[in-house]
Amino acid sequence: MPMLLRLRGIDRNGQRFTLWLPLFLVYLILFPLLLVLLPFVLLAALILWPFRMACLVIQAYVTIFRLLGCLSGLQIDIESENGGFFIKLK
Amino acid sequence: MSEERKKILEMVSEGKISAEEAERLLSAISKDGEPDSGTAKREPKYLRVMVEPRPGSSNPDKVNIRVPLKLIRAGLKLAALIPKSAQSQVNEALHEKGIELDFSQIKPEDLDNIVRQLDDLTVDVEGKESVRIFCE
Numbered sequence: 001m002p003m004l005l006r007l008r009g010i011d012r013n014g015q016r017f018t019l020w021l022p023l024f025l026v027y028l029i030l031f032p033l034l035l036v037l038l039p040f041v042l043l044a045a046l047i048l049w050p051f052r053m054a055c056l057v058i059q060a061y062v063t064i065f066r067l068l069g070c071l072s073g074l075q076i077d078i079e080s081e082n083g084g085f086f087i088k089l090k
Numbered sequence: 091m092s093e094e095r096k097k098i099l100e101m102v103s104e105g106k107i108s109a110e111e112a113e114r115l116l117s118a119i120s121k122d123g124e125p126d127s128g129t130a131k132r133e134p135k136y137l138r139v140m141v142e143p144r145p146g147s148s149n150p151d152k153v154n155i156r157v158p159l160k161l162i163r164a165g166l167k168l169a170a171l172i173p174k175s176a177q178s179q180v181n182e183a184l185h186e187k188g189i190e191l192d193f194s195q196i197k198p199e200d201l202d203n204i205v206r207q208l209d210d211l212t213v214d215v216e217g218k219e220s221v222r223i224f225c226e
Contacts, residue, residue: 056171063168070160073136077154 001027002072002089010084023089034064092226094119134209134225135159142220149218159225163205 005021041061045054075088095116102112141153172180184191213223 053173056173059171060168063164063171066164067161067168070158070164073156073158074161075154075156077152079150079152081150 001069002074004090006086006088006090008084008086010079012082034061037061092119136226137162137208137211138222138224138226140220140222142222144216144218144220147218151219156226159205159208162208163202166205 001023003023005019005023007019007021008016010016038061041057045057048054048057071089073090075086077086078084098107098112098115098119101107102109107115135158137157137159139153139155139157141151143149143151181192209225211223211225213221215221
């Protein structure tokens with residue numbers, strides 16, 4: 001799971017900003033939010049049970065965690081004459 | 091090919107270093123933990139997409155994207171969650187683009203196979219820009 005987000009931007013005048021964001025601070029907000037969401041997900045799964053879509057709802061919820069866990073190492077670096085953008089998760 | 095190896099070869103092609111110096115640098119990289127060509131193949135972790143302007147090109151746009159293969163696997167699994175009703179719409183959209191692919195026929199094990207085959211993928215396109223897609 002990525003713990004640090006590095007963001008860098010450069011505008012066309014060459015002015016740049018760099019942001020280091022410790023993601024565990026984001027997780028401190030995100031995980032309680034996902035926990036609060038859990039009863040609603042289970043409720044939605046119960047409602048959708050007759051339509052055979054309960055499994056989909058639960059799998060989608062689990063996939064959020066899976067995707068978060070797989071983001072580590074993602075790097076996007078784009079440069080153009082109008083500026084640039086760099087994002088790295090580690 | 092690793093970034094270091096690529097840089098060394100670029101320096102040779104630009105005449106910045108001699109072939110002997112390049113050989114020494116390459117062997118130093120190998121000693122630093124890079125597997126030799128004779129050893130077992132290292133499992134790639136990332137899909138890399140690089141778009142660079144050709145030398146002398148007026149377009150300075152550059153793109154360098156590194157996507158973890160784990161993320162691609164997870165994303166494909168997410169795609170498998172698309173309901174059947176929506177899958178037919180996806181199939182129609184693909185058909186309109188000339189891609190004859192039945193989305194509903196793709197199973198999770200097929201997705202794993204697709205990602206595994208990506209390991210050997212290398213695409214080099216030389217046009218106005220140089221586009222490279224590979225796994226590392």
